[in-house]
Amino acid sequence: MQDSMKDKLTALCLRSEDITRELAAPETASDRKRFQALCREQNELAPVVETFREYQKQEQNIRDSLELLEGESDPEMKEMLREELSASKQAVEELEEKLRILLLPKDPNDDKNVIFEIRAGAGGEEAALFAAELYRMYVHYAERRGFKVSTENVEDTGLGGMKFVTFTVNGQGAYSRLKYESGVHRVQRVPETESGGRIHTSTATVAVMPEIDDDIEIDIPPEDVRMDITRASGNGGQGVNTTDSAVRLTHLPTGIVIYSQTERSQLQNKAKAWALLRSKLYDLEQEKRHDAEADLRRSQVGTGDRSEKIRTYNFPQSRVTDHRIKLTLYCLDDVMNGGLDVLIDPLIQADQAAKLLKMGQQG
Numbered sequence: 001m002q003d004s005m006k007d008k009l010t011a012l013c014l015r016s017e018d019i020t021r022e023l024a025a026p027e028t029a030s031d032r033k034r035f036q037a038l039c040r041e042q043n044e045l046a047p048v049v050e051t052f053r054e055y056q057k058q059e060q061n062i063r064d065s066l067e068l069l070e071g072e073s074d075p076e077m078k079e080m081l082r083e084e085l086s087a088s089k090q091a092v093e094e095l096e097e098k099l100r101i102l103l104l105p106k107d108p109n110d111d112k113n114v115i116f117e118i119r120a121g122a123g124g125e126e127a128a129l130f131a132a133e134l135y136r137m138y139v140h141y142a143e144r145r146g147f148k149v150s151t152e153n154v155e156d157t158g159l160g161g162m163k164f165v166t167f168t169v170n171g172q173g174a175y176s177r178l179k180y181e182s183g184v185h186r187v188q189r190v191p192e193t194e195s196g197g198r199i200h201t202s203t204a205t206v207a208v209m210p211e212i213d214d215d216i217e218i219d220i221p222p223e224d225v226r227m228d229i230t231r232a233s234g235n236g237g238q239g240v241n242t243t244d245s246a247v248r249l250t251h252l253p254t255g256i257v258i259y260s261q262t263e264r265s266q267l268q269n270k271a272k273a274w275a276l277l278r279s280k281l282y283d284l285e286q287e288k289r290h291d292a293e294a295d296l297r298r299s300q301v302g303t304g305d306r307s308e309k310i311r312t313y314n315f316p317q318s319r320v321t322d323h324r325i326k327l328t329l330y331c332l333d334d335v336m337n338g339g340l341d342v343l344i345d346p347l348i349q350a351d352q353a354a355k356l357l358k359m360g361q362q363g
Contacts, residue, residue: 186309
């Protein structure tokens with residue numbers, strides 16, 4: 001390991017010790033905001049500090065084994081020491097790689113909740129049915145991970161499909177895992193209405209945005225937004241009622257329209273609509289920034305562009321292919337039931353590998 005990396009890790013360990021002392025101070029406990037900020041920082045540092053301490057322990061084991069080998073004459077003891085030395089050297093290599101990944105610049109949105117938008121694309125009713133299946137896939141995935149799902153708006157077809165659905169996934173680290181889902185999803189299968197048995201191809205577009213905290217300032221002048229109060233209608237989700245409680249916000253400069261109707265009170269729908277609008281505008285700003293930083297885009301898995309075809313779901317062959325990392329698996333049923341980790345884990349690893357390569361080139 002390079003000295004510069006060791007110096008950085010040592011500094012982080014010292015910072016962790018400083019935080020521990022500060023958290024124990026009475027004046028810190030009385031300052032709730034400061035206390036919470038320190039706890040968050042301590043939690044972020046914990047994996048790095050624990051891994052570096054284990055790395056240092058294995059390095060010491062190597063030094064001890066080498067020293068004992070020099071003075072040992074018994075063949076059996078020497079063989080045992082060589083095995084311990086080999087195990088410690090392998091552990092050091094693995095821990096160093098883990099530390100490199102832990103030191104990668106963290107996406108500030110990784111710990112945020114996720115706002116999803118799924119829209120049926122080409123393919124008519126079959127595309128709407130596929131959009132509904134994607135929605136259920138993400139709901140099942142959220143359940144598996146212990147996340148919670150709140151559905152804001154649904155426009156269904158009356159035949160089991162969804163033209164459009166907006167929902168929020170709440171949970172620690174939700175965005176860090178689901179951010180790779182943005183793009184065009186394609187399905188290949190024989191529709192139930194197809195008498196000739198021909199395979200049809202349909203699409204749905206998925207947009208993934210981080211939910212924006214109140215501490216992130218998004219300037220929205222009141223005159224830029226028109227708010228309409230309407231009566232909730234249709235199969236917009238459980239709890240839709242017949243009072244004037246649905247809220248529609250139109251952001252005039254961008255044309256973005258937000259509609260929330262799933263809550264019983266106008267106040268709750270208004271709060272949800274404004275939260276969605278803030279996240280949409282933040283996402284728009286991030287997209288502009290990404291376009292201006294083409295080099296950063298190249299270091300990521302895919303571009304994150306919603307027009308990019310990222311995945312194909314082939315039902316006749318029970319095959320799912322992620323085109324960004326050229327990964328094909330034959331476990332479509334499990335994937336559609338929320339078993340997305342078999343796709344998400346390799347995407348995270350590919351993203352980390354690309355960033356490590358870039359860091360090595362810069363170094």
